[in-house]
Amino acid sequence: MSAALPNEFAGPSGAVSGHRRFWRRLVWALVYPQRGQRVRMTLPGAVLVALSLGVGLAAYNSANNILFITLSLLLACLVLSGVLSWLNLSGVRWRLVAEPPMRAGQAHPVVLELLNAKRVLPTYGVWFELKSTSLAKAERLDLRERLDAGGEARLDWTVRPARRGKEVLSLEAVGSLFPFGFLRKTFPVRLTRELIVWPAAVEYRRFPAALWERAQPGRALARAGGGAELHSLRRYAQGDSHRAIHWKATARLGRLMVTRRAADGEDGYSLWLRTPAEVWTRAEQFELLCGLAATLAEDLFRAGRLLLVAINDEAPMAVRRVADLEAFLDAVALVGPLSENGGARSDSAGVKMEMKLKRKNVLIFAPEGARGVAAYVDGEKAASA
Template sequence: MPRRRMLTLRGTGALLAGIGCIVAANLVGAAILLYIGLLLLALTVFALIAVRAPRRSGSVTRQVSTDLITVSETSRVTLRFALRALRVPRGLWRDVLPDAVSGDAAGEYPPETGQLTYLLTGVRRGVWPIGPLMLRTVDPFGLAQREQAFGETRTVTVVPEVFTLSPLTVKVGAAGGTAQTSSSRLGQGSDNLSPRGYIPGDSMRRIHWRATAHRGQLMVRQEEEESSPDALVVLDRSAARWRKTEGEADPAFEAAVSLCASAAVHLMHEGYGVDVIDSAGALLGTLRGHEDDRDGLLVALALVTPRGDARDLAALVGGTPPGPLVYITGEIDEEDAALLRPAGAAAPMLFASGPLAGAAAAAAQHGWRVATLGDDIAGAWDDALPDRVSTAPVEPERSADGTR
């Protein structure tokens, strides 16, 4: 954050003019120029003392109207600024904002309402600091200025935008999209499953805490008694699929993250239990119908970046296939698409931001519904929906005489 100069442009001009008058007075022997020069220098020094000498301290508290700010969403920030000084200065305040958010975070001080407020809009997902609060004051002559920082920074989390998607045309999966199952392929079984002893390598998510407390040793749920999740969303964030950028967001990857969040939230609202993982098998979030689950997933997706390599999809799915399977990837060629097997999923949907020639056809041969992911996320979802199953009654054909 660049520091402002102590003198304004007017103050710098007054200082230079004063020095020039003193030099000219010595050259031409005009006493009036000497007086004018000394007056300008005295005014400049007085202005500096007036703005720099007073001791000021203060505290800042910020309150954001929403805990999580969605990309393109606007929230209100309220600042309470308690300034301790001999007198209340008049000047301009501004809150330091990163490029990832936008807002008119400036105004006159002191405000008429007694509070400092402004609107904040998310521009790029991530966790970003806002602040400190800067107070800029100028002397009555406009020659000197002082900008002082108050308070600490506060972080705001900008999460990907969640779009409204069209409903699935058919209900698929073990629960048919009508209930949230409590068990999970990733180790969330119900408490009445038969436990067994912990073996090194077992996931900590599979620990049966009630049985552990009863027996005094770590117990885990039986793997064969765990039911699969209703839906699975996979975000392929392997580095080879995405364009490398230096400090800038890749629009294709941002669209993929937004689709990942939208698809997971949409499937949850349709009644499915949803697991969201990346292409390496790391769990990004689980949705079982709770608002906290949704927020946890969005926070995880706010920080996700392209990295690593992808694992085989069949290994990610496991032995029991899910119902809806959403796979989101970037640039994919025909050979890579041919290796993507939906592993028995009832409704596999493949989204690629950069499918090369032959990739869509190769994936379709394995049963994928393929769509190209661009700016229109909802449109891409519609393109990949499974074929509609007609439920309307069929009207009998009429004979020539009008009878049925």
């Protein structure tokens, strides 16, 4: 099987164009199958083989031509089943479609798209073995309907990532029982998709030191700002000023978009995630840190209060659009504990980083006990999980 790019269809190597090349490839595949290809006998196939042996012994002992003809027909059915199962998959193309992002602990839909590129023959009785990083063994998806020549089909698969990081989705094998069900033919496949899994959202407790209100998903900014700093864009709602319409974004997205600006004197926050290995020694506590940082970043962004984000010694990044927030969450999904020589800052370097952030309200994190994580704003406890 050939590998493919994420947006391209892949298929069996036996599917080639040209009449002569097709038959040459077919004969060669039957004589010398590719590595990893498995042919297993089903129960009807075992019965057919036993029946063939019985008829063959009877024909040999009796020298009956009718029994020899019967034996040849039985063996021909067995061989024809293998040939037609090969033809059944020839010309079939497939690809994995999964839209990022994925989040740990949540079900994520994945679609296996199929295309029958053959001109005449349909495809029946095909199944696919899919596997992901979070699964101990492969799952099987069956094509229960006929796939006509030139037709397309979609098979739905649900993936639930166990933890943040990279999730590798792979199509391990494709099998066919068509047409008689005597042989179970399986072809190996090398088709993978790699997606980033964001940390799971965590519940946290807020303290009076936190000056923001935790916004619910989809909730707009509580009071409109008239300052000069642009926070984000949102869809036009009845009652919005026409002066706030962002015409470039409206033309690009095809719907009215308005700007949200910070009100004069409104506090914004900078989030700084530090991951020194000597501080975060427990794996479970580190995962909670990543989940809390991601959750606070999303809540502050919805409230229009997230201005800058930074991870360890990386340069601070302004958060003005959803794409900026997604880039930060991607980085949090892949971050790990860093040794002192691996990029974690010392105390003096931390002061320089705070000066780089150029904000008074810098949100940092520290362990709380053996399992908890606390967030601090200017030395005061703001939240804990």
